[in-house]
Structures are given as structure tokens and as C-alpha cells.
Amino acid sequence: MSITVPKSVFSFFKKLEKNNNRDWFNENKPEFKAMESEVKLVYQAVFENLNLHDEIDKLKIFRIYRDVRFSKNKLPYKTHFGGSFNRIKPRLRGGYYLHLQPNNESFIATGFWQPEKEDLMRIRKEFEMDDSEIREILANKKFNSIWGDTFIGDEVKSAPRGFAKDHNAIDLIKKKQYIFTKKYTDKEVLEAGFLNEVDTAFKAIRPFFDYMSDVLTTDLNGVSLID
Template structure:
């Protein structure tokens, strides 16, 4: 069991940032593999903790290698660790993400990063009909103290088929529905980090429960899963 991120993680990533080339990485690959092993243990243990109050069917830790085919930045390696936790679909929607990066740039994220166009339309239609429940959830003090406000991209005025004068246009114009929370390097390597972020992830559940219900029913409330 590994419930902490080793301090060596940040020092290695800082060195990698200064030496982002195949020669240096090959020379230090043994060091990387040991750090990667411990970091993956942390992600997998966090997945087990999430499974105590949610249903996670997959923990995915992303590879360190960058896809540079369509990027102007040709450096071959990422200078962070990232991993996602997938809920059991189609009945449970939303997901969790943990980003480990030096210089106090670590964060957790949760919500809906790139909703499928059909899901996005369904969400917008729900907000168009009734925004009472979603506003009640995200404005509750216990929720807001943890997650703050919605983040993510949005259209400038109104999506096609929606009025820019609608009272819920602040919600309808969103293309993403995400929340993030940042952490310092000291917080990430502390003994209580896993427990802390697990509590934060647990706090998102009212939002996930609501969105899962929306995305598994039609506008009449009839289940789409039968």
C-alpha cells in the first residue's frame, strides 16, 4: 500500500523539465521506473478508496511519453503524472482526475471535460427547462467550500437553438462542466494527501448523482437504460 507521493517525484520531474531529451531519459530510466511504480501504486490505492463510496471500473495512469505528431513542442516527455478514474457507465456519469506536477502545479479535477454532443444537448435542454436543482446543488455551502465555481469553456452568446435571453444562459452556454482544486508540493507529499482528495471527490457526488440521472433519462424522465 502506498498512500503518499514520494518527494523524489518532484525532483525527478524538475530535472526532466531541464533535460527533456531521449539521451538523458534513457540514462535515468531506472530512477524513473521506480518513481513511476510508486506513483502508480498511489493512483491504484486511491482508486480502491474511491470504490468504497463509488463504483470505479478503471484506473488509468497516462504514459510519460508525449504524442508530438501534431504539436509544435517536440519535447518527447511529459513533465507531470496524470491519471483518471472512470465510473461504471452508462449508468454512472462523470469522472475524476489527479495531476501531479512540481512547482505547486498539482491539482484534482472532476466533472465533464468533453461531453458527447448528444449529452451536451441533453444537459442544456435540462437547464433550459428547469435549473432549480442544479443551482441548489452547486450553491450549497458544503459543496461550494470544496469546489467553488464551474470552470471550463463556453460559447460567447448562446448555443444554436437556445435564446441568449434565457434566465439560465450562464449554464446553457457552457461546453464543459468541471471543477478543479490546486495543491502545493508540500500538500501532495504529505501523509494525509490521499485521504484529503478522497474526501473532496466524495463531496462531488450530489452533482454526479444529478447529472447521471439527467443523462440516463429523456426529457420526460423516462429511463434510457431499459
């Protein structure tokens, strides 16, 4: 039997959006737990699909409880599911993410959310030295038909310290994150072929991941850092 995203995901979260308080949630917790069990099967299916063509060592489904300690938003519950899929380190780099949220806010994401300081510098130095390979990947029609032809994410305003503002790759160098996202409507998420669509998109990111894994496991002379 094929796994599909249950309609209850969107219906429950729409109700939670209007009743985001502990009394309502505790009263409706049995409904949430039943729905959560079905959603875990969805994420497990994505995990298994990924491992047919990649090496994923960890699936993490994030809890519904919000950490409100340092947030102005004191609502106690998230109104979405999020789950990440980590590739085996240190040999493989990058990760996958699936976000399920009503009102056409679902999406998948791939890339590097918070690169470590050393990794970020290594990526920037690579682009400074030679940006031809990454631009070839971004320009590929199959790749950018799914993921677009540019990164999203935070960046510095002009240039990081030690890099020239007028460098021809400054658009890449000034990035602090290297992320791609693809959005889906509620209707698309609930369709029978959604998980196949997600897996096709994740497969298409591999040229980028292969390139970045090579960069982050070698020094600027191409000597392996992990052997």
C-alpha cells in the first residue's frame, strides 16, 4: 500500500491555528497522536526512498511544542510538521527537509542551513578561486526546473571580511546559507504521487551535493581532509 499524507494533517492544524492553547490541545490530543502516527509513516517512507539513492543516517521529526523562552510569539504549539534527513558525515554533506503546513505553505528544502564557520569559509574560498563548476550546476535545465537557478538564504550586505567587493563571484561568496526550496499547494501534498514527486526533486539535487561534499572534504589543493 502506498503511503500518502493524511488529510487530517491540514484539518487538525487549521483548527489548532484558531485554538493555539494548552486546554484545547490537551482535549484534542488523542486526535493529534493518531494523526502524528500516520505522519511518521510519511517521513519514514521519504527516509527509505532517499536511502535507495543516497546514504541517510538520521531522520528527525521535530516536536510540535514551541520553545517560547526567547520568542515574542508565546503560542505554545507549532502549526506544521517538519522533518530533516541527514546524510552520513563527514564523507557526505548537505541535508533534506520536508515541511507540511496548511494554507499552501508546505515545502521541501535542501542544502546548507547553518554551515559551520570553517565550512562556510571553505565554500567561499572555493567560489573565490573558481566558480565555474557551481555555476554550471545552477545553469543545468533539469536542475533549475525543479530548484531554480540561485540560492536562497541570508547573506552579508556587501562582502565578507577578506573578500573583494568587486569579485565576479561575490553574489555567491556573500551568502551565509546555501539553500534551495520548492513549495507545494495543499492539493499537491494530498495527491497520491506526492512522495514520488518529493523523491524526484531530492534526486535532482545530487550534482550540487556531490560537488559540495567534494569541496568540504578537501583543502584548496584538492587534498582529502578525511583520509
